[in-house]
Amino acid sequence: xxxxxxxxxxxxxxxxxxxxxxxxxxxxxxxxxxxxxxxxxxxxxxxxxxxxxxxxxxxxxxxxxxxxxxxxxxxxxxxxxxxxxxxxxxxxxxxxxxxxxxxxxxxxxxxxxxxxxxxxxxxxxxxxxxxxxxxxxxxxxxxxxxxx
Amino acid sequence: xxxxxxxxxxxxxxxxxxxxxxxxxxxxxxxxxxxxxxxxxxxxxxxxxxxxxxxxxxxxxxxxxxxxxxxxxxxxxxxxxxxxxxxxxxxxxxxxxxxxxxxxxxxxxxxxxxxxxxxxxxxxxxxxxxxxxxxxxxxxxxxxxxxx
DNA sequence: CTAGACCTTCACGCCGACGGCAGAGTCAAG
DNA sequence: CTTGACTCTGCCGTCGGCGTGAAGGTCTAG
Numbered sequence: 001x002x003x004x005x006x007x008x009x010x011x012x013x014x015x016x017x018x019x020x021x022x023x024x025x026x027x028x029x030x031x032x033x034x035x036x037x038x039x040x041x042x043x044x045x046x047x048x049x050x051x052x053x054x055x056x057x058x059x060x061x062x063x064x065x066x067x068x069x070x071x072x073x074x075x076x077x078x079x080x081x082x083x084x085x086x087x088x089x090x091x092x093x094x095x096x097x098x099x100x101x102x103x104x105x106x107x108x109x110x111x112x113x114x115x116x117x118x119x120x121x122x123x124x125x126x127x128x129x130x131x132x133x134x135x136x137x138x139x140x141x142x143x144x145x146x147x148x
Numbered sequence: 149x150x151x152x153x154x155x156x157x158x159x160x161x162x163x164x165x166x167x168x169x170x171x172x173x174x175x176x177x178x179x180x181x182x183x184x185x186x187x188x189x190x191x192x193x194x195x196x197x198x199x200x201x202x203x204x205x206x207x208x209x210x211x212x213x214x215x216x217x218x219x220x221x222x223x224x225x226x227x228x229x230x231x232x233x234x235x236x237x238x239x240x241x242x243x244x245x246x247x248x249x250x251x252x253x254x255x256x257x258x259x260x261x262x263x264x265x266x267x268x269x270x271x272x273x274x275x276x277x278x279x280x281x282x283x284x285x286x287x288x289x290x291x292x293x294x295x296x
Numbered sequence: 297c298t299a300g301a302c303c304t305t306c307a308c309g310c311c312g313a314c315g316g317c318a319g320a321g322t323c324a325a326g
Numbered sequence: 327c328t329t330g331a332c333t334c335t336g337c338c339g340t341c342g343g344c345g346t347g348a349a350g351g352t353c354t355a356g
Contacts, residue, residue: 298356299356301353302352304350306347306348306349308345308346309346310346311341313341314339315338315339315340316337316338316340317337317338317339320333320335321333322332322334323333324330325328325329326329
């Protein structure tokens with residue numbers, strides 16, 4: 001498939017797909033005309049790239065992690081490439097830290113909400129956000145301390 | 149205290165503190181000389197700002213959420229300001245979505261790690277990252293599908 | 297053969313959270 | 327009074343993941 005269809009099938013713009021290639025994340029075949037030619041593998045690869053980008057990895061880290069990209073010689077990383085593993089572990093730790101920070105921020109928002117409004121109103125506001133998990137804290141003191 | 153001490157006590161540079169003020173997140177008093185004068189409240193406020201920034205909120209959202217900032221008339225939001233509540237709920241939902249994305253990315257990294265190395269090596273690599281919680285998946289097929 | 301959709305490379309623009317520097321004023325100690 | 331640390335405003339630089347044309351080649355249906 002060409003770049004337009006891959007874009008449609010992944011929800012990613014052609015510009016972004018070219019950018020990924022420029023960053024070494026994709027290396028599609030080329031037709032004699034110069035057109036890029038992708039296979040079904042790239043659909044999954046792009047989804048993976050988007051997942052990792054959404055998690056805050058930059059393209060260099062993704063390039064380090066997703067192998068098989070340099071066009072000449074699909075150098076399959078042997079059974080255990082230590083630097084690859086180090087990169088994976090590093091990014092995994094980053095993600096875990098980020099999740100902790102998100103949880104702290106969510107708790108902070110919860111305490112602010114508790115201080116700003118009676119819980120009945122909050123529940124009404126929460127209902128306006130579908131898919132929002134329940135289970136909030138009830139400690140107005142801390143948020144009041146932050147607010148003033 | 150002046151900006152330098154607040155910087156030391158929060159781990160935030162003076163430049164960033166001035167930026168926060170410019171964005172309406174802080175509004176310190178001023179000495180006749182023009183020097184900014186902060187209190188202990190701002191220490192906690194800055195920590196809150198950093199927490200929210202780390203969670204991906206931009207300064208506009210934080211300004212919307214942390215009230216009491218416009219120097220003239222500390223307009224205390226009444227018992228229930230609906231737009232404030234809407235902003236809080238919106239950002240809370242954003243955070244929850246982001247946590248889901250992070251979890252997906254971490255699972256993806258786990259499957260890649262499983263495919264890239266025997267678990268014994270992975271465990272060794274994981275030990276190099278202190279504070280990294282355990283509990284990983286063991287499904288090499290999916291990661292192999294992504295890798296090739 | 298031609299129109300229109302699609303593709304190519306090149307190259308500048310954007311945004312947000314600051315970093316860094318310049319030039320000038322302020323403050324406390326000796 | 328001087329010195330050195332600190333602070334002020336203002337303004338340009340940075341970085342990453344693209345957006346957005348511009349100028350031109352390619353492909354396919356009619």
